[in-house]
């Protein structure tokens with residue numbers, strides 16, 4: 001492992017363009033539950049049962065209750081060593097970060113140039129898509145009750161401002177993420193690498209000639225594709241990479 005880390009660290013310091021794709025594993029030690037880990041369940045619902053337009057249509061109060069619980073939990077979490085290392089890299093030249101995480105821990109750690117593929121848990125948007133741009137909830141940990149959560153423009157129901165299963169990503173975010181695939185080193189960190197289109201980015205980066213690296217607790221479908229797969233905790237591995245391996 002030490003020589004693999006030294007190889008990756010050398011590649012990172014020589015890279016003019018570094019791209020990092022992150023998933024829920026990066027925020028796990030901060031206390032944000034991963035989606036597919038044991039803590040992902042809320043009252044026996046799987047995220048796939050709640051993070052859909054069909055679930056919201058059926059029971060908006062239940063879906064809001066889950067998001068309210070998640071907002072309150074994220075408000076109590078702080079960035080960890082993995083977020084801090086990524087923020088350090090992002091403040092150098094040529095580094096771009098793409099995240100699937102709807103928490104704001106990369107931002108709070110000081111990351112620049114961040115593409116938020118799945119939106120922000122702190123935003124809400126109009127359920128009827130009346131044209132009102134997403135708006136930020138002002139008070140941390142407090143989200144609208146189903147009765148008060150309304151669109152400021154049309155008065156219709158508000159919904160969480162995140163991308164749900166089965167929904168398309170914002171096209172401009174897809175363009176930005178694809179542009180990030182033009183890089184010298186592409187790191188995929190803390191993601192199960194099964195949710196597309198994010199999971200396809202490492203393939204695209206490799207196709208465009210990047211040296212690709214996975215850092216994850218366990219093997220994923222990306223492990224067989226990347227040049228180097230490092231299995232361990234992001235909060236342990238990234239600080240070692242920053243220090244040269």
Ligand code: OAD
Pocket residue numbers: 022023024025026028029034035036037047051100101118163164165189190191192193194195215216217218220232233234235
């Ligand atoms: P997952 O919950 O699918 O995967 C998290 C990955 O992180 C797993 O492979 C874990 O092994 C790994 N992991 C856990 N703790 C770790 C640690 N400390 N260090 C390194 N790795 C660790 O979460 P995502 O891959 O982010 O989408 O899920 C992708 C998308 O699916 C989410 O953004 C969300 C979800 O459904 C939408 O809501 C649209």
